[in-house]
Amino acid sequence: MPMNAAAAAPSSGGDPAAGSVLLRMEGITKAFPGVVANDKISLELRAGEVLALVGENGAGKSTLMKILYGLYRPDSGEILVRDRTTRIAGPRDAISQGIGMVHQHFMLIPPFTVLENIVLGSETSRLGVLSYAKPRAAAAKLIELNNLHIDLGASVEHLPVGLQQQVEILKILYRGAEILIFDEPTAVLTPQESDELFKTFRQMRAQGKGIIFISHKLDEVLDIADRITVIRRGKVIRTLDRAEATKPLIAELMVGKPVILNVDNPRLPPGPAVLEVDKLGFVNAEGVAALRDVSFRVRSGEIYGIAGVEGNGQSELIRAIAYRTRISGGSVRLLGADLSGLDVRSRRELGLAHIPEDRHKFGLLLSFSLADNFILGSHYKKPFVSVLRTQVRRQIAENARRLIAQFDVRAPSEQTPAHALSGGNQQKVIIAREMSAKPRLLLANQPTRGVDVGATEFIYKQLVEAKKNGAAVLLVSADLDEVMSLSDRIGVMFKGSIIKEFERESATKEEVGFYMMGEKAR
Amino acid sequence: MHWGTLFDYICKGLDTSAPLAFAALGGVFSEKSGVVNIALEGGMLFSAFSIVWGSIIFHSLWLGLLFAVVIGMAFAAIHAVVTITYKVNQIISGVALNILAEGIARFLSQNIFGQETQSAMNPYSFPSYRGMNVFSLVVIPVAILSWFVLNKTVFGLRLRSVGENPEAADTLGINVTLMRYSGVLISGAMCGLSAAVLYPSRWVSGMTGGRGFIALAAMIFGRWSPIGAVLASLLFGYADAARISFASSIQIPSQFVQMFPYVLAVVVLAGVVGRSRAPAADGVPYEKGED
Numbered sequence A: 001m002p003m004n005a006a007a008a009a010p011s012s013g014g015d016p017a018a019g020s021v022l023l024r025m026e027g028i029t030k031a032f033p034g035v036v037a038n039d040k041i042s043l044e045l046r047a048g049e050v051l052a053l054v055g056e057n058g059a060g061k062s063t064l065m066k067i068l069y070g071l072y073r074p075d076s077g078e079i080l081v082r083d084r085t086t087r088i089a090g091p092r093d094a095i096s097q098g099i100g101m102v103h104q105h106f107m108l109i110p111p112f113t114v115l116e117n118i119v120l121g122s123e124t125s126r127l128g129v130l131s132y133a134k135p136r137a138a139a140a141k142l143i144e145l146n147n148l149h150i151d152l153g154a155s156v157e158h159l160p161v162g163l164q165q166q167v168e169i170l171k172i173l174y175r176g177a178e179i180l181i182f183d184e185p186t187a188v189l190t191p192q193e194s195d196e197l198f199k200t201f202r203q204m205r206a207q208g209k210g211i212i213f214i215s216h217k218l219d220e221v222l223d224i225a226d227r228i229t230v231i232r233r234g235k236v237i238r239t240l241d242r243a244e245a246t247k248p249l250i251a252e253l254m255v256g257k258p259v260i261l262n263v264d265n266p267r268l269p270p271g272p273a274v275l276e277v278d279k280l281g282f283v284n285a286e287g288v289a290a291l292r293d294v295s296f297r298v299r300s301g302e303i304y305g306i307a308g309v310e311g312n313g314q315s316e317l318i319r320a321i322a323y324r325t326r327i328s329g330g331s332v333r334l335l336g337a338d339l340s341g342l343d344v345r346s347r348r349e350l351g352l353a354h355i356p357e358d359r360h361k362f363g364l365l366l367s368f369s370l371a372d373n374f375i376l377g378s379h380y381k382k383p384f385v386s387v388l389r390t391q392v393r394r395q396i397a398e399n400a401r402r403l404i405a406q407f408d409v410r411a412p413s414e415q416t417p418a419h420a421l422s423g424g425n426q427q428k429v430i431i432a433r434e435m436s437a438k439p440r441l442l443l444a445n446q447p448t449r450g451v452d453v454g455a456t457e458f459i460y461k462q463l464v465e466a467k468k469n470g471a472a473v474l475l476v477s478a479d480l481d482e483v484m485s486l487s488d489r490i491g492v493m494f495k496g497s498i499i500k501e502f503e504r505e506s507a508t509k510e511e512v513g514f515y516m517m518g519e520k521a522r
Numbered sequence B: 001m002h003w004g005t006l007f008d009y010i011c012k013g014l015d016t017s018a019p020l021a022f023a024a025l026g027g028v029f030s031e032k033s034g035v036v037n038i039a040l041e042g043g044m045l046f047s048a049f050s051i052v053w054g055s056i057i058f059h060s061l062w063l064g065l066l067f068a069v070v071i072g073m074a075f076a077a078i079h080a081v082v083t084i085t086y087k088v089n090q091i092i093s094g095v096a097l098n099i100l101a102e103g104i105a106r107f108l109s110q111n112i113f114g115q116e117t118q119s120a121m122n123p124y125s126f127p128s129y130r131g132m133n134v135f136s137l138v139v140i141p142v143a144i145l146s147w148f149v150l151n152k153t154v155f156g157l158r159l160r161s162v163g164e165n166p167e168a169a170d171t172l173g174i175n176v177t178l179m180r181y182s183g184v185l186i187s188g189a190m191c192g193l194s195a196a197v198l199y200p201s202r203w204v205s206g207m208t209g210g211r212g213f214i215a216l217a218a219m220i221f222g223r224w225s226p227i228g229a230v231l232a233s234l235l236f237g238y239a240d241a242a243r244i245s246f247a248s249s250i251q252i253p254s255q256f257v258q259m260f261p262y263v264l265a266v267v268v269l270a271g272v273v274g275r276s277r278a279p280a281a282d283g284v285p286y287e288k289g290e291d
Helices: A002-013 A061-068 A091-096 A114-119 A133-145 A161-174 A191-206 A218-224 A247-255 A314-322 A344-349 A359-363 A370-374 A389-406 A423-436 A453-468 A480-486 A509-516 B003-032 B040-058 B061-085 B090-113 B134-152 B154-164 B166-171 B176-198 B211-221 B226-249 B254-275
Strands: A021-032 A035-046 A049-054 A076-081 A084-086 A099-102 A179-183 A210-214 A227-232 A235-241 A273-283 A289-299 A303-307 A329-334 A352-355 A441-445 A472-477 A489-494 A497-503
Touching (some): A021 A061, A035 A061, A035 A076, A035 A235, A061 A099, A061 A179, A061 A210, A099 A161, A114 A133, A114 A161, A133 A161, A191 A210, A227 A247, A273 A314, A289 A472, A289 A497, A303 A480, A314 A329, A314 A352, A370 A389, A453 A472, A453 A480, A472 A480, A480 A509, A489 A509, A497 A509, B003 B134, B003 B154, B003 B211, B040 B061, B040 B090, B040 B211, B061 B090, B134 B226, B176 B211, B211 B254
Parallel strands (some): A049 A210, A303 A489, A441 A472
Antiparallel strands (some): A021 A035, A076 A084, A227 A235
């Protein structure tokens, strides 16, 4: 069937931009212990097109791309670059075949300059001594050609995420890549930065390059892709032309059943204020005022969304609410009680629950079982506390089984270590734990980051459920669509302040986006 | 103080600084590539034995030095194989090698020179000037060369990249293993050079007296840069020279005076260094993605 999809595509589209075939992957199979990550996958990429690769987490997209880039070796199958069978044993082979990849986690050397990062591995030198004159000129030309905006002399660690990504793009263009792979490139970008990236895509497409674009955001896929290949459980389900693709159709092909993408999120009459943040200030370790005069309140029965480019104080704000933090001014009150000086346990006793931004660092003990992860935070309370663990083992296991069933966590057993789960299921474990505490205030920081469509739908439902149960929900997300569709009110953070508040009804994506860039504040 | 005494002190200070400086430069190469090498101490000690042994075997100090450098590299190669290829914890490997160095040197000394705790006298020596081994001056060009190699060459760029983000380097086709081996082997060679300025006349058990660790402190204080590491070595070396030169003239119990360089190392590391930053992947074995 994958063969049909690949073969049918050329005749059906008639896209004027479509050119010769750059790349063909045929019957790629790759098994890991216990799973077949890629099961006879075939796909085709033509010059001058953007091919979107979509599928749930763990569907096998990243594995396939890692095979193409030589990081994994396939068990069987063939890769043809410009109709010639190629063996790609490592990144060096991939680069020499004109294949470049922008990884989900940037592959940059932070203390190096932009130019050093660009030349690394493909240096120009005389007798082993680096020479930068030619690379600098070549890179400057590429910057101009591809709608990029980078200072070659800047050190990468000081660049914002959007620019770091441009460095990655430059790196692969500098190596002469014709086939460019982007693994969830927009996950970390603002809408404006994403637009810039797509401009670059269009420019590269016009130059006849082939782009493979992995994304969870279906709106973007429909915006930029010429063809869309859907993968589910290691198999190509179908390749769609842009003309025949719709959002519900793609989502259904990905998940295998119809998906409701719009959450039923009614506006409820607001209750009393639960969280009151008043003129909050915070100075970080570098002496920079990360929060200045932040004031807002979140009421019972509402979701308050914080929109903003990452790094504008959102993390610090959550920290000041969730943890004991040395604030430089103002106050945070939960149900009327001043939180200053209270440790995390006292805050949780007051009704605070927290879905942290980085689930690996702060949300889970990865090497612990699910059962143990479920009782974190209530481990000192009945019925989980005892002198010997054997006395409460049964209660802990029962609690875990109940939550696994209730929150639809896909795991072999409650004794499975947390690291063995996919990102979406790990997130469900955290949400199950936090929701089962019946919170009065729920902090949800990037709750769907790196989570697939199916799990996202579930998480959205849970947030709305919390609100219906009378909790106040503070949502922080870099995904503006998410903030817009879930929030009753929206606050835009820029440089440590909330510079604008919107009611749900009066907010438009463009306007919120402009405030996120600080445009209106000037 | 007379000018002559001051000049003596300057020369003496260079003499005590040079072994630290060579070892610290070795540390820079190893750690910039991402491998913590606390076996500098053992490497220095074993090289110190090798230069005496080699000089006597080959009837030449220069061949003895070459021998010490080769042995220093061979010794470091053990650390490289264990920590890079087999991914053993780098601190544990270093501790084991420090113990091993002392043991092997004693064993060889017993068998070759008939005494366990010291070797025979080495009849060959570098010329000295006002109490300074003139080979100490070699540290200056070596430091400059190290700076040049690390910052201006393809090799240096790649070496530093694997110490910061080996995964990124790997995706660019850089051989992480090769680069890390190079860094560790260069640190071994530097231990060999340090033997030339430590005390090439005779090997004595325990003669390094923690200088390998002081060199590590100098490397950190020097912020992992070759020039910084050498300047920091001068600070520690001159502190040591002050101890030697002035201990007899000050009315303080000698134990306290002898503590001085070590206390200085602790104070400097605890206080001043707070903000200096190690290479991001320093001490972290590199595992390729596929498993």
